[in-house]
Amino acid sequence: MKQIIMVSFGVLFLVLAFLGIFLPVLPTTPFVLLSAYLLSCNPKALSWALKIPFFREHYENYKDRRGIARKTLIKSLVYLWATMIISMILVKRLWLVLLLAFIAICVTIHLVHMSRARTEDENQEKKEEDRTSCPKTD
Secondary structure, three states: OHHHHHHHHHHHHHHHHHHHHHOOOOOHHHHHHHHHHHHOOOHHHHHHHHOOHHHHHHHHHHHOOOOOOHHHHHHHHHHHHHHHHHHHHHHOOHHHHHHHHHHHHHHHHHHHHHHHHHHHHHHHHHHHHHHHOOOOOO
């Protein structure tokens, strides 16, 4: 019974993570990680979830500490700010506009920080590759 409940909540949080792609106030990665934790009680359920490219990418990037790819970062920021600005225009209440701006700034900082982790890892790998490669001789 416990396993059924955990898998059910794992699927629920996976759906919320998917919705987070389209709704900038829903965090995608925390829901993916929570879903992975809950689904890990059942290897078949986790295996099923890892077949979903969206889930696998987020899960593996976090597990391997790779951060966010630059292309994903740019798409995310454009979508985040576009939807936030539209929301700010529609609400027409100063306190809500300020709240949405604060949320957008915080999410932007978080995404950029995650992107830098990936860039630092790529730079480190490139340095290691340069050290191990043989110099060219003409």
